[in-house]
Amino acid sequence: MRHEITLHVNGHEHRLQVESHHTLLDVLRRQLGLTGTKHGCDCGECGACSIWLNDRLVLSCLVLAAEADGAHVLTVEGLAASGEFAHLQEAFIEHHGMQCGFCTAGFLMAAAALLRENARPDAATIRAALAGNLCRCTGYHGILRAVQTASRMRR
Ligand code: FES
Ligand code: FES
CATH class of the missing domain: 1.10.150.120 ([2Fe-2S]-binding domain)
Incomplete structure (x- = not known):
């Protein structure tokens, strides 16, 4: 199933089409090209995919993109730019x-x-x-x- 979501990533708003099974990590890397966030274990064990979601540290491989609709995301690119x-x-x-x-x-x-x-x-x-x-x-x-x-x- 497809969902249309809005994400505010590193201060920029994005309207995105995502599948139900797409993680936030998938969307950041594949759709937005933010490859600073790394795809490691894909199961919450390694921390390589850590980002801030609404100012809280989360593992982006464990968050479904559809669940993050409307959220504010900070990745390492945004951290560096700030x-x-x-x-x-x-x-x-x-x-x-x-x-x-x-x-x-x-x-x-x-x-x-x-x-x-x-x-x-x-x-x-x-x-x-x-x-x-x-x-x-x-x-x-x-x-x-x-x-x-x-x-x-x-x-
Ligand atoms: S990719 Fe390893 S915890 Fe997310
Ligand atoms: S895994 Fe190589 S520097 Fe940490």
Whole structure:
């Protein structure tokens, strides 16, 4: 079954035709070309598809596009364009928080969501907030240091 929906993505309104089974991840990547959000496990296990939906961190592979009708979506492209978390991106680079980069957009969205709620998280809080994001390359140490540094830069 087809649905006509409206999505506000990174500040732009889109009228879209979607099938009942299409996820928000499908629509962002295939219809809108926003490939910064990654298609990993497709079952809520890896965090690569993390975005903000109406200002809340969600896994876009677990949200049906039809259910998101009228919603406001922020992807990593929008996060970068806003400049609000440029210090977080810089800290990831400084601390080698990425290698292949496949997980990075998801980590940035999750870390930004954490820092928005808690400007001074301790290491345990950062680990807990990022527990849903998997990285097969970095060993997580650089990511943890990057978020700690970003937290200090934001104070
Ligand atoms: S692709 Fe969504 S959690 Fe892995
Ligand atoms: S940098 Fe490769 S999966 Fe995280």
